[in-house]
Amino acid sequence: MEHRWGMAIDLDRCTGCEACVAACHAENNLPLSDPAEAEKGRAFHWIRVDRYYEGEFPDIRMKYMPVLCQQCEDAPCEPVCPTYATYHNAEGLNVQVYNRCVGTRYCGNNCPYSVRFFNWFEPEWPEPLELQHNPDVSIRPGGVMEKCTFCIQRIQRAKRDAKAEDRAITDGEVQPACVQSCPAEAMTFGDLDDPESKVSRLAASGRATRLLEDLGTKPKVFYLQRAK
Amino acid sequence: MDRRDFFKILSTASTGVMTGACGKKVDRYLPLLVSDSEITPGEEAWHPGVCGQCEAGCGIIVRVMEGERVVERKGELFRERIATIKKIEGNPLDPVSGGRLCARGQAAVQGLYHPDRLRGPMRRQSPRGHGDFALVAWEHTLSEIAGKLQHADPSRILYLTRPQAGTRALTAARFLKAIGAPPPVSFELADFPLELKAAQEVYGWNDLPVYDLRNAVYALGIGADFLGGWASPVFYARQFGHFRQGRTNVRGKLVHAESRFSITAQSADQWVPLRPGTELSFALALGHLLLSEKLARAAAPPQVLEAFQAVDVAEAARVCGVAEKRLRQVTRELGESEKPLVIAGASIPHTNSLAAVKAAAFLNVLLGNAGKPGGVLPPAVDPTGSRPAYAANALAQIERAQFLFLDGVDPLYTLPASTGVAEKLARIETIVSFSPFLNDSAAYADLILPDHHSLESSAAVFTPVSEGMAVATPFVHPLYDTRATEEVLAELAKKMNIEFVAATPKSAMEKMLPADQIWDAVVRQGGFRTEASREASKPPASTTLGTTPATFFGDPSQYPLHFLPYRSLQFDDGRSAHLPWMQELPDPVSSAMWSLPVEIDPQTAAKLGIKNGDRVRVESAYGKLEAPAYVDPAAAPGVVSMAIGQGHRHFGRYASNRGANPLSILAPAWEQETGALALGATRVRLARLGPGGGLVQFAVVDREAGPWGHR
Missing domain, CATH: 2.20.25.90 (ADC-like domains)
Incomplete structure (x- = not known):
């Protein structure tokens, strides 16, 4: 395995501004919802910002927590897919192959983080809104499951660039769209197998935790808790 | 590339x-x-x-x-x-x-790439406000406008625009001067007239102060939602990230005093919930304590010191609704910090907010941090001097205008109905809008001459954060038959036989560029920065500090609640509501999509039997609106707030006739010294209308309680 991609999110920096959410929509051609579909719980946000009230008025604080696919090492979504549409790739990513997906939604049912989204409706972009589409990312048809890919197209691109220049990918060279956009610089992406990478160092920090760690899913997203 | x-x-x-x-x-x-x-x-x-x-x-x-x-x-x-x-x-x-x-x-x-962008110049086909327009040809339309301008009384030509300094403002100012009309006027919620005036009267600076949050150790926000819709959200979020976790062994502490649990208050280590309109009392009490506890490091003008010294701290604490112990604790932390910083502003102005912002800014003077790292830094000097001035009397100007240009503003949306703005607009002889979309105000225009999108235009823009200017050049051809407003003004001048040259980024920046700087390089980097021209600090020797409490509109016995409409990160003053991504971006707190709720505290909600998602009516003495309710555990008792953004009559398919505009029910109340719209001065009452208010939430936690269960 060349790399093991992971992310660290510093909740002490995160302000809940949702720049990451918009970045993800722009990068990954997420389908537009409408109020009726959204009301049925069918809107798409591969990354969302959960909020937790801490304390009671007037001594109240808010904790914001961006939640995306945790790219679990032992992913509950993978073994239940009858068509191998969701599988573990060599770099530890939970990859979704749209062409194989037949829409059983077992994976979504099994995901404890609610980060998988089913295309309940055919995506529509009234002309000329489709001009904004990122050509690096395919449009998903109705009836298939989709989710955060850690911007695999950006990873591939970095690999190609590095290969063309006959060098290794440098730390920080790959940035998923959410990480790239974050104004508070709360998010860090990199190779967890490289002990010198920034993400590895953050993951080893005393503030690092993982979401629903007790489920044994071994997520590759680390949350650095807010300092007291 | x-x-x-x-x-x-x-x-x-x-x-x-x-x-x-x-x-x-x-x-x-x-x-x-x-x-x-x-x-x-x-x-x-x-x-x-x-x-x-x-x-x-x-x-x-x-x-x-x-x-x-x-x-x-x-x-x-x-x-x-x-x-x-x-x-x-x-x-x-x-x-x-x-x-x-x-x-x-x-x-x-x-x-x-919005499907409802205007594809070319449009002429109104139905009574003002109805929104029926038909495409027309540029040539004929421009000749017609030029003719009307020639016959108009120049003193009654009004150009309403955004408060941004740069080539657009410079071009508009030149054009108006050439035709003998008064300079462009800015009159919108993002003007910062209070913060600008306070900067002038406290520090002697001509633009917004730059807060060096990055290097501060202890920051106290007073009234400024700097991580939300205030000033420069990306700049301050970047600073905040560094302030918190960017330094070894130093973690900045943020305390934020505001009446709303704003996005800044949410990110703070401590929120100090102030009663609406009491920022002034809070800042004065802090000044008093800094002086009495001998924590002040520098002197302030004598009248200001007197105002601070005259404060009864116990009374101020009572007025603000904050324990006196808390006031003393915040003062001590601030005064004893190695690098203290007060970020002063009025995200939701009240009638006395200038005094409040000034009093908060004088805390920085007492702390001696002006111009120092981690303190409040002087703004850069605007090389063009073109920031359109805020006009407190813009409404009166609209009233007497014969010819109105609307450039990037939507006064019909951003001004309360009680100001009579609709009637005033309806009486104007000719209204020309440069809006790329049909919006509420453009629907009152006789002609809409759609501007290019900013990504299709060239511009140089000044921001007080840095010296120099940011430069944009077009990278794609205009999608439609639109024209840059600079170009339209130039053609109008030509047709009127008036000498006029539109400002270009190159011409605007020529003077500041060193001889060896290649213009191509400036364009390639997106601008030019220099470290030469920060404003000198020349605080006026004498200035006064008002101590009048805020006034509120509406009889408290009938309208018991405070109403605070606020500018959110998604929608700002409503100008981004037409973008589908913004409509479906969940509100950070209520998680609302495609809708914006009224945020109500749990006590008030319980008293009125209001639950999350119920339909409620918010009523002031000046109007009423209906919206879904969100019971916010962090809302202060008696304070109802609502993000500005929905309630457009015309603004493309994603925003038109969706939700309610909280600005529409406000009192015609103004900050007493600057004439800024006092967003927080209106009292309201609430009534539950029934279930099913149309609150669409993304949050799983709240949604699981609904009928649809898990996704």
């Missing part, structure tokens, strides 16, 4: 060498405007520009790639290959954005 090459260019730009798409060295600059016929499929190019979504003026880079659109020629449909914009990111070289960008800035691309 891909993104990595873009960075290479930035490092080699001054030498005039660049790297081409395949890593080959090319000794010339490629033209910035991507020719549709020359674009290579699959190849990307990144170009620098300036974000036009708000006045912060973030430097951006834009990804341009091949696209295809269908055009109609002589009744037949053709596919046409064009250069299209795929993504917008922050320009790493820009001192404001630093390579980052907020949600709204990224969604700007949806404004460019």
Whole structure:
């Protein structure tokens, strides 16, 4: 395995501004919802910002927590897919192959983080809104499951660039769209197998935790808790 | 040129060498405007520009790639290959954005490719406000406008615009001067008239102060929602990240005093909930304590010291609704910090907010941090001096106007109905709007002359954060038969036989550029920065500090609740509501999509039997609105707030006739010294109308309680 991609999110920096959410929509051609579909719980946000009230008025604080696919090492979504549409790739990513997906939604049912989204409706972009589409990312048809890919197209691109220049990918060279956009610089992406990478160092920090760690899913997203 | 090459260019730009798409060295600059016929499929190019979504003026880079659109020629449909914009990111070289960008800035691309963008000049076909327009030809329309301008009384020509300094403002000012009309006037919620006036009267600065939060150790926000819709959200979020976790062994502590649990208050280590309109008492009490506890490090003008000394701290604490112990604790932490900073502003102005912002700014003077690292820094000098002035009497000017230009503003949406703005607009002889969309005010216009989208235009923009200017040049051809407003003004001048030259980025910046600086290099980097011209600190020797409490509109026995409409990160003052990504971006707190709720505290909600998602009526003495309810555990008792953004009558398919506009029910109340709209001065009452208010939430926690269960 060349790399093991992971992310660290510093909740002490995160302000809940949702720049990451918009970045993800722009990068990954997420389908537009409408109020009726959204009301049925069918809107798409591969990354969302959960909020937790801490304390009671007037001594109240808010904790914001961006939640995306945790790219679990032992992913509950993978073994239940009858068509191998969701599988573990060599770099530890939970990859979704749209062409194989037949829409059983077992994976979504099994995901404890609610980060998988089913295309309940055919995506529509009234002309000329489709001009904004990122050509690096395919449009998903109705009836298939989709989710955060850690911007695999950006990873591939970095690999190609590095290969063309006959060098290794440098730390920080790959940035998923959410990480790239974050104004508070709360998010860090990199190779967890490289002990010198920034993400590895953050993951080893005393503030690092993982979401629903007790489920044994071994997520590759680390949350650095807010300092007291 | 891909993104990595873009960075290479930035490092080699001054030498005039660049790297081409395949890593080959090319000794010339490629033209910035991507020719549709020359674009290579699959190849990307990144170009620098300036974000036009708000006045912060973030430097951006834009990804341009091949696209295809269908055009109609002589009744037949053709596919046409064009250069299209795929993504917008922050320009790493820009001192404001630093390579980052907020949600709204990224969604700007949806404004460019919005299905309801106006495709050419439009003429009104029905009574004002109805919104029926038909396409017309440029030539004839411009001649007609020129004719009307020639016959209008020049003193009754009014140009309403945004408060941004740059080539647009410069061009408008020149045009108006040439035709003998008064200079352009800014009159909107993002004007910061209070903060600007306070900066002048406290520090002697002519623009917004720059808070060096990055290097501060203890920061106290008073009334300024600097991580939300205030001043420069990306700039301050970047500073905040560093303030918190960017330094070894130093973690900045943020305490925030505001009446709402704003996004800044949410990120703070401590929120000090003030009763609405008591920021002044809070700041005065802190000043008093800094002096009495001998924690002040520098002197303030005598009248200000007197005002601080006259404060009864126990009484102030009672007025603010904050324990006196808490006031003393905050003062001690602030006064004893190695690098204390007070961030002063009025996100939701009250009738006495100038005094409040000044009193808060004088705390920085007492702490001696003006001009020092970690303190409040002077703004850069605007090389063009073109920031349109805020006009407190703009309403009176609208009333007497014969000819009105609307440039980037929507007064019908942003002003309360009680100001009579609709009637005033209806009486104006001629209204010309430059809006790229049909919005509420444009629906009152006789003619709409749609401006290019900011991504299709050239501009130089000044921001007080940094010296120099950010520069945008067009990278794609205009999608429709639109025209840059600068160009329209130039053509009008020509038709009127008046001498006039529109300002270009190059002409606006000529004076500041060193002789060896190549213009191409400036364009390639997205602007030019220098470290030469920060304003000198020349605080006026004497200034007074008002101590009048805020006044509220509406009889408290009938309207017991305070109403606080606020500018959110998604919608600002409502100008981004037409973008579908912003509509479906969950509100950070209520998680509302495609709707904006009224935020109600649990006590009030329980008393009225209101539950999350119920339909409620908010009623002031000046109007009423209906919206879904969100019971916010962090709302202060008796304070009802609502984000501005919905309730447009006309604003494209995603925003029209959706939800309610909280501004519409406000009292015609103004900050007493500056004439800024006092957003927080209206009292309201609430009534539950029934279940099913149309609150659409994304949050799983809340949604699981609904009938649909798990996704």
